[in-house]
Amino acid sequence: MTDDHALPKPPPRSRLAPADVPVHEPLGWSIVTADGTLLFEAGTTVTSLAAHTFLFENFEPHKLEQVSRDDASDSTETDHARGGVLGSETAGHLTLNDIGLKIGARLGLRGAPGAAMYSSRVIGFSTPGPHRAAAVFITQPLMTGHPPLALTSGENVELIALTTRSVFQFACTVDAVCCDPFPYLVLSEPGTIRRLRARKFVRVSARLPARFSPAGSEERIPQLGLIRDISPFGLSLAVAEPHAKLTDRLHLSFRFNTDGTDVNIDCPAIVRHVQEVDAQGVNGAYGLEFEKLEPSQRIALKSFMAEQI
Incomplete structure (x- = not known):
């Protein structure tokens, strides 16, 4: 039995070697990435040796094999400066409630100004009391391709919170580094919270x-x-x-x-x-x-x- 509603197969692709791609000549086929993202359309030209080197240093180019016009109508390939000093539009005193931070929310965290941004998530809050400020519990900060960020009690950290309301920047002190039942951090209640200007979006x-x-x-x-x-x-x-x-x-x-x-x-x-x-x-x-x-x-x-x- 045939399935009339089966998804069309994508056009075949084959990995290209540098010698396969001409320079200063129109391409006889399109070049795409391994997942099918278009890099060069058929008929365009790789204009220089520098552009040719750039192609193979930064991507895994594949040749998009020609398909018939009928097949193409069914399976068309769709065409289609680092975070620096963050400006803000602080309006009055903002609190955790103003941010709208929730358990599971993503956070960007770095240990020093200008350092790389690691990723973390909120896992809980402590309830403030007469002699106790609120605290924020987060997972150990991670970055793909790097070891977990090692922090110690007493260190100051900068955080970026991207919420449904806006993007906020604030600083906390590491109150505790915990390992059981899994690695996590306890952060102090944030100091001054700034709402970032849209024009200097992180x-x-x-x-x-x-x-x-x-x-x-x-x-x-x-x-x-x-x-x-x-x-x-x-x-x-x-x-x-x-x-x-x-x-x-x-x-x-x-x-x-x-x-x-x-x-x-x-x-x-x-x-x-x-x-x-x-x-x-x-x-x-x-x-x-x-x-x-x-x-x-x-x-x-x-x-x-x-x-x-």
Whole structure:
């Protein structure tokens, strides 16, 4: 028995070697990542050896095999600067109740200003009393690819809380480091709580392919970049050869998944920072600010960020 409602098979893909991808010649097929994210469309050109090197240093490119027009209609591949000093819009004295922090909420935590941000979750609160301030219980801070963050009693830590109400920054003291029945920390009641300004929204690390080209150009030759961190208002984009200047506009395309849904972003962005290739040949980068983004896309980016913390 055949199933008329079976999902179509994705177009076949095969891993590419550097010698398989020509430079300065139109591609005879599309290049995608292992999960099918588009890197280069068929007919576009890898414009330089630097771009060719960037492709293989940062991605695992696959050749998207040609499919018939009928098959393509059923299984179309969908196209589609680090957190620094955080500004705030403190309005009066904010408390834990104002934040709306709940058990299970994600937190970003770092032990020193400018240090890497680790991830933790709220697991409980203590009830304040006449001689006892409220305390916050959190899981041991972790970061993928790194050992757990080692903290000791008496250390000060900076935290970022992304809640349904806003994004908040505050500091606590580590009151206790506990190991039983599992590793967790007891933090003091927060000191001054700041609601972050939207324009300086905390960014999270990411590793997403993106395509870009000069906005308004009659001949758009898409170039490949790698998103290194992102917020609902901008991102840091590593590139093989930075040619754009400050205030230039780029047309930017990328996609991500949040809550099991693929979200496609296709928008103009303004160059706010340019990092040139260094003496060791390390890739340059752009700091980009989204010029136009749909409210639903911005909300999706906030959801994506919450999943990364």
